[in-house]
Amino acid sequence: MSQLAQRRTKVLVIGSGPAGYTAGIYASRAMLEPILVQGIEPGGQLTTTNEVENWPGDTEVQGPDLMVRMETHAKAMGCEVISDYISSLDLSKRPFVAKADSGTTFVTDAVILATGARAKWLGLDSEEAFKGFGVSACATCDGFFYRGQEIVVIGGGNTAVEEALFLTNFASKVTLIHRRDELRAEKILIDRMMKNPKIEPLWHHILDEVVGEDRPKGVTAVRVKHVDSGEITEIPAKGVFIAIGHAPASELVKEQLELHHGGYVKVMQGSTETSIPGVFAAGDLTDHNYRQAVTSAGMGCMAALDAERFLAEHNAAALLEIEPVL
Known part of the structure; x- marks a missing residue:
């Protein structure tokens, strides 16, 4: 040496x-x-x-x-x-x-x-396939790319709510998807989120699949599953932000x-x-x-x-x- x-x-x-x-x-x-x-x-x-x-x-x-x-x-x-x-x-x-x-x-x-x-990831194949092409774990890094677009945030804690609030600076609509019907975030953050007209929470759902195109590569929607009924719903989205801790x-x-x-x-x-x-x-x-x-x-x-x-x-x-x- x-x-x-x-x-x-x-x-x-x-x-x-x-x-x-x-x-x-x-x-x-x-x-x-x-x-x-x-x-x-x-x-x-x-x-x-x-x-x-x-x-x-x-x-x-x-x-x-x-x-x-x-x-x-x-x-x-x-x-x-x-x-x-x-x-x-x-x-x-x-x-x-x-x-x-x-x-x-x-x-x-x-x-x-x-x-x-x-950052933690969900481990879905479709999540991995679109990382960097519409799937992100950093709103402040990538939110700018979704001006005027509809996007989704996955999670229910401080990270998810903070990211959803920040993303309203760019997006036309932010859907917050959470597996429960209440958030684990601080009350002051929840209050801000619930008062923000651009944010729509979707309770009792989990991300099932990220949907997108290859040419050019990018996200077009997400498929979410109801935790009780198993019913699948497709939500249009250009960006998916994973915020699960x-x-x-x-x-x-x-x-x-x-x-x-x-x-x-x-x-x-x-x-x-x-x-x-x-x-x-x-x-x-x-x-x-x-x-x-x-x-x-x-x-x-x-x-x-x-x-x-x-x-x-x-x-x-x-x-x-x-x-x-x-």
């Missing part, structure tokens, strides 16, 4: 959402000289969120703008931010070793995992760390410590309950402080093992 391809650091932060950048800020302030590897989606999920109204200090802020500010803040504190993707992580021995797509190897004494979560991006550590609740990294109560000393986890990767930007940022702070404490204790123990020179 060439020296050019290897980087040594006290703390490696993997991920660049609110948890990752906050960890980078706090680790830098602790003089740990952290390296942060952004991952495949720099800025995380907030880069695909249009209006953020629950970030303290900002009545309203654009998600991408907020993440640019966080990155700038982390760099200003001294965090080295690298645009790369960690493809493998070996936690079986110390120091830990992470390998990136670029060929760089990072050797580190502590790891802060902040890889977040990714997210799954933790824990592939890097699924065989190495203790997981729970369907793949979330388990941490000790009141801490970000994982099942391996020196490895810490923060944000949506470990939070199956709150999943908010502000709680992710708080956990990023905790992870950096936990890492600082771990390294201080580790170094103190190493010094005690050194025999005094007489």
Whole structure:
């Protein structure tokens, strides 16, 4: 291995959402000289969120703008931010070793995992066939392409309602399809949705098939099935937005760390410590309950402080093992 391809650091932060950048800020302030590897989606999920109204200090802020500010803040504190993707992580021995797509190897004494979560899909063949051609999981990314069109949103939580509301900026009509007759979203979002004349909820239905054409490739309709009667209804639509939640991006550590609740990294109560000393986890990767930007940022702070404490204790123990020179 060439020296050019290897980087040594006290703390490696993997991920660049609110948890990752906050960890980078706090680790830098602790003089740990952290390296942060952004991952495949720099800025995380907030880069695909249009209006953020629950970030303290900002009545309203654009998600991408907020993440640019966080990155700038982390760099200003001294965090080295690298645009790369960690493809493998070996936690079986110390120091830990992470390998990136670029060929760089990072050797580190502590790891802060902040890889977040990714959109879930329904798993339909027709959904897969039209991904990128009318089927999307990101309204802020793709809503602009459906100006004046009829579209559908699948889901019943905050994500679905937020996407439906945002899509009314472009679409002539948004049909929200949900398998139940009530939503799991926050009341303020439900109230906004029900008052919006462009949004029509369709209760007790699930997506059965995405219908489209091949030349040019694109969606023309969806077929939905009533959960009780099984009756199929076809709804004209040019866009289909899947908004059924997210799954933790824990592939890097699924065989190495203790997981729970369907793949979330388990941490000790009141801490970000994982099942391996020196490895810490923060944000949506470990939070199956709150999943908010502000709680992710708080956990990023905790992870950096936990890492600082771990390294201080580790170094103190190493010094005690050194025999005094007489």
